Amino acid sequence: MTTRHTVPPDGGRPAGPAAQGAGARPHAPASGGAEAPPHAPVPHPLAGIGDEAAPSLDGQLAAVRALGWRAVELRSLDGVALADVPAADIRGAARRLAGAGVRVVALASRIGNWSRPVTGDLAVDLDELRVLEEYAALLDCRRVRVMSYPNDGLPQDEWGSRAIERLGLLTGRAETAGLTLLHENCSGWAGSDAGRALRLLTEVNSPALRVLFDTGNGVPHGYRAADLLGPLLPYVAHVHVKDAVRGPDGTTAYVLPGDGEAEVEHCLRTLLAAGYTGPLSLEPHLALRPHEGLLRPGEDAADLFVRAGRRLEELLAGLTAGTGPGGLLEHAASRPGRTP
Numbered sequence: 001m002t003t004r005h006t007v008p009p010d011g012g013r014p015a016g017p018a019a020q021g022a023g024a025r026p027h028a029p030a031s032g033g034a035e036a037p038p039h040a041p042v043p044h045p046l047a048g049i050g051d052e053a054a055p056s057l058d059g060q061l062a063a064v065r066a067l068g069w070r071a072v073e074l075r076s077l078d079g080v081a082l083a084d085v086p087a088a089d090i091r092g093a094a095r096r097l098a099g100a101g102v103r104v105v106a107l108a109s110r111i112g113n114w115s116r117p118v119t120g121d122l123a124v125d126l127d128e129l130r131v132l133e134e135y136a137a138l139l140d141c142r143r144v145r146v147m148s149y150p151n152d153g154l155p156q157d158e159w160g161s162r163a164i165e166r167l168g169l170l171t172g173r174a175e176t177a178g179l180t181l182l183h184e185n186c187s188g189w190a191g192s193d194a195g196r197a198l199r200l201l202t203e204v205n206s207p208a209l210r211v212l213f214d215t216g217n218g219v220p221h222g223y224r225a226a227d228l229l230g231p232l233l234p235y236v237a238h239v240h241v242k243d244a245v246r247g248p249d250g251t252t253a254y255v256l257p258g259d260g261e262a263e264v265e266h267c268l269r270t271l272l273a274a275g276y277t278g279p280l281s282l283e284p285h286l287a288l289r290p291h292e293g294l295l296r297p298g299e300d301a302a303d304l305f306v307r308a309g310r311r312l313e314e315l316l317a318g319l320t321a322g323t324g325p326g327g328l329l330e331h332a333a334s335r336p337g338r339t340p
Helices: 057-066 087-100 122-139 156-177 194-204 225-235 264-273 301-321 328-333
Strands: 003-005 046-048 071-074 103-108 143-148 180-188 209-214 236-241 243-246 252-255 280-282
Touching: 046 057, 046 301, 057 071, 057 087, 057 301, 087 122, 103 122, 122 143, 122 156, 143 156, 143 236, 156 180, 156 194, 156 209, 180 194, 180 225, 180 236, 194 209, 194 225, 209 225, 225 236, 225 264, 236 264, 264 301, 280 301
Parallel strands: 003 252, 046 071, 046 280, 071 103, 103 143, 143 180, 180 209, 209 236, 236 280
Antiparallel strands: 243 252
16 A cells, blocks of 8 residues: 655553453453543653654654653664664663663564565564563563564455464463563554454453554554544553545555544543553654655654654643543543543
């Protein structure tokens, strides 16, 4: 799918209680269910996938610190996927992160992603997870982003059973290592269908598998993100923030949060009203997408990243203060039994 990028010139708990139902259920979130007071400060950390601001760690840290944030999500360093970076360089990165006062909220892996079909060699993903177990310990991070494998010509049922089997094996490995895998609504069998995602959670049935909700992925993948969020809300432990519009020719253009068709503000309102306190990690896709080898010539990726971060802060300020139409205070007050 063709994508373009446009912008005008100017640890926490899952959200809500575990889903209830007959039969086998996913493990309930370790904590959650208590709704945050609608007037309280939002306790989640603001973070960003730093390689969308700059390839180097120094550049990534500079962009995050320019926003006044103290958290980052790591995907690559100097254009190299994190699991392929030498261990000595990860140790050095850990020292620099600690010195800058910036913590790592997640490691964005390639496990099960768009480049690794369900018919591929599972050993590749097991090896990546093994490396990231070591790097997570060095970086004091316990969360790893995964996807659920694109198809490669298999019948739908076989695709699903293979994806679930693979993620079950990977989750078991992660649980033993004290890690949590975050399944993203992106490429893969369970990436764009809430029913499939719930089946994945149910059949794997482990507290080491949770949901990473990306606000913007519904636009290029052809679904409404808010419809996906509702059923998965109890299991959301991490959020990516991006926004996009889709043109009549099927191309996707990425825009500042709130300027597109992804209903970012609505999704954030839903998460906050449910008591979500996990990371909100910016992945704007505006200028630099190193995982796909894409860079917009002549654009200042760091500047666009910071502008997207400021826009995210503005959206959150309106929601948490409740001063605008549909703000969190107003939303909470409209529910029976609640007074702001």
